[in-house]
Structures are given as C-alpha cells and as structure tokens.
Amino acid sequence: MTSDRKPADKREKELRLAIVRIQRGRATRTQSTKLTISSVAEEVGVSPALIYNHYPQIAEAIRTAQGRDSRTQRDAKQSALLAERAKARALREEVAGLKLDVRRLASINETLAAENASLRAQVASPNVQQLDTRRAGKEPR
Known part of the structure; x- marks a missing residue:
C-alpha cells in the first residue's frame, strides 16, 4: 500500500x-x-x-x-470604519442642532399662535373699534 x-x-x-x-x-x-x-x-x-x-x-x-492580504484588508476596513464614525458623529451633531432649532421654532410658533388668538378675540369683541393705522402714531393737532 x-x-x-x-x-x-x-x-x-x-x-x-x-x-x-x-x-x-x-x-x-x-x-x-x-x-x-x-x-x-x-x-x-x-x-x-x-x-x-x-x-x-x-x-x-x-x-x-x-x-x-489580511493586513491591507484590515487597514482598509479600519480606515473606512473611522471615516464612517466621523460621518456618524457629524450627523448626530447636525441632528442635535436641528432638534434644538425645532424646539425653538415650536416655542415661537406657540407664542405667535397664542398672540394671534388673543388678537382675533379682541377684534371679534363688540367693544373694539378699528383705528386708522396711518394716524395712530401721530398726535392730534
């Protein structure tokens, strides 16, 4: 054999x-x-x-x-991973900034909506008279 x-x-x-x-x-x-x-x-x-x-x-x-070779592949994957992590970090920062903007704008929007409702209520009241806006800022003569 x-x-x-x-x-x-x-x-x-x-x-x-x-x-x-x-x-x-x-x-x-x-x-x-x-x-x-x-x-x-x-x-x-x-x-x-x-x-x-x-x-x-x-x-x-x-x-x-x-x-x-495995070292080249590992290094390429490592550098790609670092680049993706940097992108993710930048995107997270952008999202946080945009969320802050949304909260700020929502607050302004609510304030304006409340003011608008108040002004509509005043206009709808029978006790309110319209003033001529051109003469409102001038003193009487």
Missing part, C-alpha cells in the same frame, strides 16, 4: 513553485493565468482546503500577490 502523502516541506515547495508558474503564465496542469488559492491547489493537485487549513502562510502569500 503506497501513500500519496508528501512531507510538509516538499508540499510547501510545490505550492510555492506553482505560485511562481502561475504568475509567469507557465502553469502545467491548468491553463490558469489568474493567481488564486483554487488555481494553485489545482496546479499542485490538492484541494483548496488543504492550503487554507495546513498552509496559511501560502494562502497569505497568494493574497499578498493579489493585493488583498
């Missing part, structure tokens, strides 16, 4: 060579020109899960070559 298992160092060397072959467009088992974990696994004849589970440094090297 023969075993297809290879020592880890030989398997890792095969994986690294497969990465180089795919990057240079000289893949032997696949015609893949795009470097992915799946294409490397197919080139070597193993499953992608083997690379993910047993050779994380190879998976990271592939991601780095793709320009999306």
Whole structure:
C-alpha cells in the first residue's frame, strides 16, 4: 500500500513553485493565468482546503500577490470604519442642532399662535373699534 502523502516541506515547495508558474503564465496542469488559492491547489493537485487549513502562510502569500492580504484588508476596513464614525458623529451633531432649532421654532410658533388668538378675540369683541393705522402714531393737532 503506497501513500500519496508528501512531507510538509516538499508540499510547501510545490505550492510555492506553482505560485511562481502561475504568475509567469507557465502553469502545467491548468491553463490558469489568474493567481488564486483554487488555481494553485489545482496546479499542485490538492484541494483548496488543504492550503487554507495546513498552509496559511501560502494562502497569505497568494493574497499578498493579489493585493488583498489580511493586513491591507484590515487597514482598509479600519480606515473606512473611522471615516464612517466621523460621518456618524457629524450627523448626530447636525441632528442635535436641528432638534434644538425645532424646539425653538415650536416655542415661537406657540407664542405667535397664542398672540394671534388673543388678537382675533379682541377684534371679534363688540367693544373694539378699528383705528386708522396711518394716524395712530401721530398726535392730534
């Protein structure tokens, strides 16, 4: 009974060579020109899960070559998170200011509504006479 298992160092060397072959467009088992974990696994004849589970440094090297290594992704997400937090903070401040404006305007509106009702009541009263507004501010001669 023969075993297809290879020592880890030989398997890792095969994986690294497969990465180089795919990057240079000289893949032997696949015609893949795009470097992915799946294409490397197919080139070597193993499953992608083997690379993910047993050779994380190879998976990271592939991601780095793709320009999306975990550090870069983490930093990009962190900077996006900080930008979104700043936007949220600015929007919360704007909302607080707008709520203050609404309260102030509601108070003014209620005051004007009460004054309007008072003036309507005075005009509706039979004891009120209209004055000529042009002469109201002048002294009699």
